[in-house]
Amino acid sequence: MSDLPLVLLHAYPLDARMWNSVRAPLAERTRLITPDQRGLGRSPLPSDLAEPDLDHAARDVVALLDRLDLDKVVLGGCSMGGYVTFAVLRLAPERVGGLVLIDTKAEADTDAARKNRLAVARRAETEGIHGWLADSMLPNLLGETTRSRRPELVEHVRGLIEQQPPAGVAWAQRAMAARRDATDVLRATDVPAVVVVGEEDTVTPPQAACDIADILPRGELVVLPEAGHLTPLEAPEGVVDAVFRVLG
Template sequence: MTTDGLLAIHRYRTGRAGLVPLVLLHGFPLDHRMWDDVVDLLPGDRTVLALDLPGLGASPAGQDVADVRGASGEPALEVAADAVAATLRSIGIERAVVAGLSMGGYVAMALVERHPELVAGLGLLDTKSTADPDAVRANRHRIADAVLAEGNVDEVLGMSRALLGETSRVQRADLIGRLELWIRAQGPAGVAWSQRAMAARPDRTQVLAGFGGPALVLVGREDELASLADAEHLRAALPAADLVVVPRAGHMTSIEGPEPVAAALDALALRVDAG
């Protein structure tokens, strides 16, 4: 685990020079492993890496990252975005295709706002640009309080089912166990920090309207957490976005439909290369 405010880097492969790297940001309450199936299907000539967001996976705690970044106050996705930028620059990446799923999408949008020069192409998967309604925000704080009080992540284990679409829940029960394993690997402090950071996020629809680079919006047809309507809202905001709908998949398209996700990310990266 790093102690310099940088995030844990998981370099899947180093590609050839001249191709823009692909950077993957995971969802909540998971880590970089949710991208493994997708990366296995990507062409092998491009650098592909994933980062663990603050407090999750092998990355340092959110408050530790914030302290190093000189960010005081409550948990914030802006801290995560600044840490992503600093981590990429620490390994010489100044321009990348950045793709995030769910919470990773929130961080990617904050990165566009705060470090636009880094984002050559933007992939937003199963996410939304709007802020949380009051009831959702209150529930995030309730969950944060609960996991810290109980000292475990039992409060979010039910997400192993909620993250999946109905087809996967019925036909691919193995995915439930896989998600539960990943969720159990996270610490209560990281789960709480992430929930509070997501609760505090603003509406970033206008940020997307100012992004002129190639973009991808992707959503699972059965996603109950970020709907097709949310995806259409994103596409309408982005000047140069393609919309991909993954059939028989819910919120976790990266494991429910890795083939169309990999194809869509590869197409996005090729658009950036052609630039």
């Protein structure tokens, strides 16, 4: 067993069930913790919410570590989960003893991406998410190989998306739109780190992962073939092998 527990933060707009395909082998190696992030899955959206900001989600993670009496963990996440990981590194770097960054990027949104996020947030609040959110996201979330060969996985991801609360979807989009560039915080994070990306990821492409691995003092890049933006679902064995490199 690894000395450090492993905390994995899920992607948007999913919940902790996205880790189910990697859960058993990782749990054999270490204590595995996979929370639902605020407003998604079974995690409520606080009623006294301030302006959406991933710093709030980072405080949720640190509060969870405190409740579990965990001084230090290997921390990681996929996509939005990576963005929250960066926020934790700003807030409490001493709590992080290793990094697992999956299909994510260090840069803040472009103006166009930010505008699109805010439009999605407004539509989720006014119309709900059924009938359009999954259809608009699946071509980007899953690689071409997955979409052409694995219709059952496409429908599984569709189901996960359609079960998310619209208010949580809107909050997450606004919080991601407001996030800062993480280059400096990553450059200062001298812990074992693995950076995983699907070869067919068009949302945070392999070059973005390569950039993160280059920035990190101890970063190692793993590119998984025939997978897109959701490698823990599309290529679980490759993700498990990559995580093992950090767990030791």
